[in-house]
Structures are given as C-alpha cells and as structure tokens.
Amino acid sequence: MSPLREIALVVERELVRNLRSAKGLVLAGICVLGGVGTTLVTLSAQGRIGSKFGAESVHSMREEAIAQVYGKEIGKALAGMPEVLFVLMSGTLALAALLAVFVGFDTVAGDLQHRAVRYWTVRTRRSSYFVGKYVGMFAVASAMTLLMNLVCWVVILAKSSIPVSDVVVWGFRLWLVTLPVSAAWCALVVFFSGLFRTPILALLTSAFAWLVLLVTYGIGRASDNDSITWVHPSGFDRLLLSPSPDKFGLGLLASGLFAALFLGAALLLFQQRDA
Amino acid sequence: MSAAKGPESVASAVVLRNVTKRFGAKAAVAGVSLRVPRGAVYGLIGPNGAGKTTTFSMLAGFLQPTSGELEVLGFAPSEVDQLRGRIGVLPQDAVLPPGDRVGALLVHLARLQGMDRTDATRDAQKVLAEVEGAGWWDTRCSALSHGMAKRVQLAQALLGSPEVVLLDEPTAGLDPRVAYEVRQIIVKRRGQCTLIISSHNLHELEEMCDGAAILDQGRLVMAGAIGELTASAAEVRFDLAEGPVPLEAVRGVAVVDRADFDAERRELIVYFTRDRADAEAVIADVLTVLLREKARISGVSKGRGLEQRVMELTR
Numbered sequence: 001m002s003p004l005r006e007i008a009l010v011v012e013r014e015l016v017r018n019l020r021s022a023k024g025l026v027l028a029g030i031c032v033l034g035g036v037g038t039t040l041v042t043l044s045a046q047g048r049i050g051s052k053f054g055a056e057s058v059h060s061m062r063e064e065a066i067a068q069v070y071g072k073e074i075g076k077a078l079a080g081m082p083e084v085l086f087v088l089m090s091g092t093l094a095l096a097a098l099l100a101v102f103v104g105f106d107t108v109a110g111d112l113q114h115r116a117v118r119y120w121t122v123r124t125r126r127s128s129y130f131v132g133k134y135v136g137m138f139a140v141a142s143a144m145t146l147l148m149n150l151v152c153w154v155v156i157l158a159k160s161s162i163p164v165s166d167v168v169v170w171g172f173r174l175w176l177v178t179l180p181v182s183a184a185w186c187a188l189v190v191f192f193s194g195l196f197r198t199p200i201l202a203l204l205t206s207a208f209a210w211l212v213l214l215v216t217y218g219i220g221r222a223s224d225n226d227s228i229t230w231v232h233p234s235g236f237d238r239l240l241l242s243p244s245p246d247k248f249g250l251g252l253l254a255s256g257l258f259a260a261l262f263l264g265a266a267l268l269l270f271q272q273r274d275a
Numbered sequence: 276m277s278a279a280k281g282p283e284s285v286a287s288a289v290v291l292r293n294v295t296k297r298f299g300a301k302a303a304v305a306g307v308s309l310r311v312p313r314g315a316v317y318g319l320i321g322p323n324g325a326g327k328t329t330t331f332s333m334l335a336g337f338l339q340p341t342s343g344e345l346e347v348l349g350f351a352p353s354e355v356d357q358l359r360g361r362i363g364v365l366p367q368d369a370v371l372p373p374g375d376r377v378g379a380l381l382v383h384l385a386r387l388q389g390m391d392r393t394d395a396t397r398d399a400q401k402v403l404a405e406v407e408g409a410g411w412w413d414t415r416c417s418a419l420s421h422g423m424a425k426r427v428q429l430a431q432a433l434l435g436s437p438e439v440v441l442l443d444e445p446t447a448g449l450d451p452r453v454a455y456e457v458r459q460i461i462v463k464r465r466g467q468c469t470l471i472i473s474s475h476n477l478h479e480l481e482e483m484c485d486g487a488a489i490l491d492q493g494r495l496v497m498a499g500a501i502g503e504l505t506a507s508a509a510e511v512r513f514d515l516a517e518g519p520v521p522l523e524a525v526r527g528v529a530v531v532d533r534a535d536f537d538a539e540r541r542e543l544i545v546y547f548t549r550d551r552a553d554a555e556a557v558i559a560d561v562l563t564v565l566l567r568e569k570a571r572i573s574g575v576s577k578g579r580g581l582e583q584r585v586m587e588l589t590r
Contacts, residue, residue, distance in 0.1 A: 016379075115366060118369040119431060121355075123384060124355060124387055274332075
C-alpha cells in the first residue's frame with residue numbers, strides 16, 4: 001500500500017471522528033456563532049458609515065485603512081472589497097491558531113496517552129500515521145472556517161445589498177488566504193501533540209507557544225522590528241494578500257517553511273520514540 | 276537494525292539474534308537469541324521484569340532494539356509494508372480509542388491492512404462474531420466492559436487472518452469465565468497461524484503452547500518444547516498419601532534410572548531415559564510395584580509442571 005493511501009485512510013478517519021465528536025460540533029458552533037455575530041455588528045457599522053460618508057469616501061477611507069496595516073499596494077488591491085469580508089478574514093486568521101490548538105491538541109497525544117497508537121503503528125508507516133493526523137487536523141480546521149464563512153456569506157447576502165458575485169469571489173479568495181496560515185499553525189500544534197503522552201500538556205504547551213509567538217509579533221510591530229514579526233504565521237497575510245505573485249509566493253513559502261519545520265521535527269521525534 | 280528480506284517460506288516465524296534493549300543504564304532485555312518455528316503456539320514466560328513485554332514490544336515494532344536483530348517472517352518489525360496484514364498484535368495496555376464505534380474501527384484497521392471497504396466490512400464482522408461480539412458493531416469503545424474490550428482487541432489482532440499473531444497477556448484481568456472463553460478463541464486459531472503469547476499464567480501457557488521461552492532479568496534462561504521444559508519425557512511424579520513408601524522396590528524396576536522421595540511433599544520422583552521407555556510404560560511398571568507394595572497413590576503426573584520449572588529457573 002502506498003504511503004499516500006495510508007495517509008488518505010488516516011485523514012478520512014480524522015475527519016469523521018472530529019466532525020462527529022462533541023468537541024468538533026461545539027467548536028464548529030462557536031465558530032459559526034462568533035462569525036455571524038461579528039458579521040452582523042460589522043454590517044451595522046458599515047451601513048452607518050456608508051450613509052454618513054457616501055460610497056466614494058468610504059472607498060478611499062477603506063483603502064487608507066488597509067494601507068496603514070498592509071501597505072499601499074495591498075490597500076489599493078483590496079479597496080473594492082466589502083469591509084465585512086475583510087473583518088471576517090481577519091477574524092478567521094486570528095481564529096486559525098486557536099482553532100488549530102483546540103482541534104488538534106489531542107490528535108496524537110490522545111493516541112499516545114493510552115497507547116492506542118499501537119493499533120496503527122503495526123499497520124501503517126509511522127510517517128503516514130503522523131502526516132495523516134496533521135492533514136486531518138488541517139482539513140477539520142479548514143472545514144470549520146469554511147462553514148463559518150459560508151454561513152456568514154448567507155447572512156451578508158440576506159442583510160445587505162452587497163452583490164452575490166462580490167461576496168462569493170472576495171469571500172472565497174480571502175478564505176483561501178487563511179489556509180496556508182492555518183496549515184502553519186496546525187504543524188505547530190501537531191508538533192506539541194506528538195511530544196506528550198498527556199493531551200492537557202499538549203494543549204497547554206501549544207497555547208503557550210501561540211502566546212509567546214503572539215507577544216513576539218506584538219513587540220516586533222510596536223518596535224518596528226520587522227524581522228521578528230515573521231515568527232508569527234498570522235503575520236504572513238502581509239504577503240499572502242499582496243497582488244504581486246512574487247510576494248504571494250513568498251507568503252506561501254513562509255507558511256510552508258514554518259509548517260515543514262515543525263512537522264519535520266515532530267516526525268523525526270515520532271519515528272524514534274517508543275510507541 | 277537490519278534484517279534479511281526473507282522468502283515467503285521462511286522456516287521460522289520469528290527470529291531474535293542477540294537482541295538487547297536498554298532503558299538508560301538498565302538492560303530490560305540482554306542478548307536474547309530465539310527462534311519460533313512457523314505454526315507453533317509459543318509462550319514467553321517469566322516473572323515481572325523478566326523482559327517479556329519488552330521483547331513482545333520489539334517484535335511488534337513498538338520499541339526498537341538497542342542492538343541485535345529481530346525478524347518476523349523474514350522482515351524487520353519496522354518494515355510495515357512487507358508485514359502488512361501478515362502480523363496481528365494484541366498489545367497488553369493499549370486502550371481502544373474511546374470515541375470510535377467498534378465496527379467502524381475494525382473496518383478502518385482492516386482497510387489499513389490493505390482490504391477494500393467491502394472485504395474489510397466482511398472480515399470485521401467475521402472476527403467480531405468469532406469473539407462473540409457480533410452485537411457490538413455500533414457500540415462505542417468507551418461503553419465496552421473490560422472483558423468486551425479485550426475481545427474486541429483480540430478481534431483486531433485476528434483481522435485478515437494474519438500468519439503471526441502476538442498476544443500480550445490476553446487473559447490478564449479477566450474473570451475466569453471470560454478468560455476461559457478467550458483461551459478457547461485462541462486455541463481455535465491453532466494450526467492456522469503462529470501464535471506467540473506472553474503471559475504470567477503458566478497453567479494457561481502449559482495448556483495452550485507447543486513451546487516456550489523462559490526469561491528472567493532480561494536473559495533467556497531456557498527455551499524449547501513444553502515437553503522438554505517440563506521434562507515430561509524424563510520424569511514421572513507419584514503423589515503418595517500416608518502409608519508405605521517402597522522406594523527400594525521402585526528403584527529396582529528395570530526402566531527406572533533413579534527414584535527419590537520428597538517426604539515434605541510426599542512426592543515420589545522417578546527418573547528414566549526416554550530412549551529406553553516412554554513415560555506411559557514407566558507409569559505402568561512403577562504403578563504395578565506401588566500397588567503391590569500397598570502404597571496409597573493420590574496422583575500421577577508427567578514432568579515437573581511448567582510452574583515448578585519456572586520457579587527452579589528464575590530467581
């Protein structure tokens with residue numbers, strides 16, 4: 001059996017297991033409720049601003065606001081996008097790390113805890129099991145953010161006059177931007193999940209690592225020290241949102257390297273460890 | 276570690292060559308060499324800390340040896356692709372994933388062994404029926420009792436009719452009735468595959484196994500057929516109640532090499548040479564003498580019993 005087939009079978013089980021579990025349903029519910037709440041609040045604010053300043057002023061205000069965060073190039077490229085979708089993307093990016101932590105902290109640690117992993121290691125290559133767990137976690141987290149976005153798009157269409165094409169095209173594009181970031185966070189979480197036999201330890205260390213990276217990112221932004229902000233995957237959106245293919249490619253590469261670093265290290269340790 | 280890529284028809288199901296496993300400074304297994312013939316029911320015996328579970332775990336690929344070589348069907352245990360579907364393992368302390376339903380879990384594991392969904396479902400139903408758990412298909416693993424969980428664990432080890440089945444303490448913690456039923460399930464597989472059983476229960480192993488390896492403090496102290504281990508072809512024991520002990524008369528029997536009497540246990544031990552007579556002939560001749568001399572016989576047994584042999588050989 002090819003490693004890809006093994007990975008596919010492990011991913012299939014992870015999807016079924018997570019999306020049918022109480023934890024999976026609760027997390028999906030929280031995502032959807034949070035997304036819908038944010039959408040409604042943003043739509044209300046968007047309506048007030050729109051009626052006060054007019055469409056043209058809003059467009060230039062939007063461009064300026066985005067430029068302040070991401071630079072002029074991205075500000076110009078995203079100026080035509082409805083604010084609500086931008087807020088939704090920002091929320092999804094912020095959520096990506098926490099969602100990865102809560103979806104995946106026990107993905108390997110849970111199997112190591114009571115040695116259930118032994119039912120798999122006699123049947124699959126350890127690398128296939130581990131990569132399957134990682135891909136499964138990423139697929140579950142992505143499915144949850146997609147569900148959240150889909151529900152929010154429906155709410156946007158029902159509650160505003162934003163054209164369907166704008167919602168779907170911009171919405172889908174922005175959701176795609178969150179995927180490499182989510183993949184990077186999932187690698188960090190699976191690293192810690194494979195390190196411990198106790199899921200709660202994996203949860204705490206993953207959350208602590210996320211916090212450390214967030215604080216480092218914040219310090220970097222506050223002190224204009226751009227180099228240290230790259231430790232935080234959610235900051236890769238500066239590249240992924242760029243209209244320049246080179247910069248977008250660099251964003252993909254940064255996310256890929258971050259994921260490869262943690263996944264590679266985790267795999268190396270898992271190959272050597274006593275199951 | 277490396278292993279020869281053995282042919283399909285390797286004579287030994289399992290081979291260990293000078294295998295050592297260290298945990299820090301402590302050697303859990305030290306220089307063990309062993310061969311288990313194909314088709315045998317083979318026991319791994321020893322007291323706590325003897326290295327049974329460590330040896331078992333290396334055979335199953337859970338642990339890697341510090342040095343030495345292991346082969347299962349001619350392949351290193353880590354060569355999962357070559358051994359896929361050919362080896363079944365019942366780990367002692369691996370809990371079934373609590374959120375999974377029994378049927379779905381077995382189908383998933385069978386598919387990982389290379390079966391398509393239809394075959395996997397059919398085989399999962401078959402092994403679940405074999406362990407008398409056909410009604411548990413939709414039950415969550417977390418809802419299974421200890422005995423039910425052990426049967427499901429056994430079922431997953433039997434998926435796909437593997438050529439080698441490793442069973443670590445298959446009846447540990449089970450009540451006598453369930454333990455008996457589990458033993459019957461195992462015995463039914465005799466002749467269909469090589470069964471390697473690690474257990475503390477020596478009576479169980481003596482009953483089920485063709486051969487065994489006795490480990491103590493990580494070292495192999497003896498290995499061979501059960502008959503050799505228990506010396507059942509070289510000595511016979513007669514339990515005598517209060518009354519005459521015709522020791523000299525027994526020593527005079529032609530096929531008897533030596534006879535001793537353990538007064539504390541009131542046990543007459545008769546030693547003989549296998550080439551000159553079999554155990555049944557010796558029993559017949561000695562019984563004749565004992566009855567003639569009015570000895571009161573309360574029991575006869577061949578050999579020492581595995582338990583006694585293990586007690587003699589281990590600390």
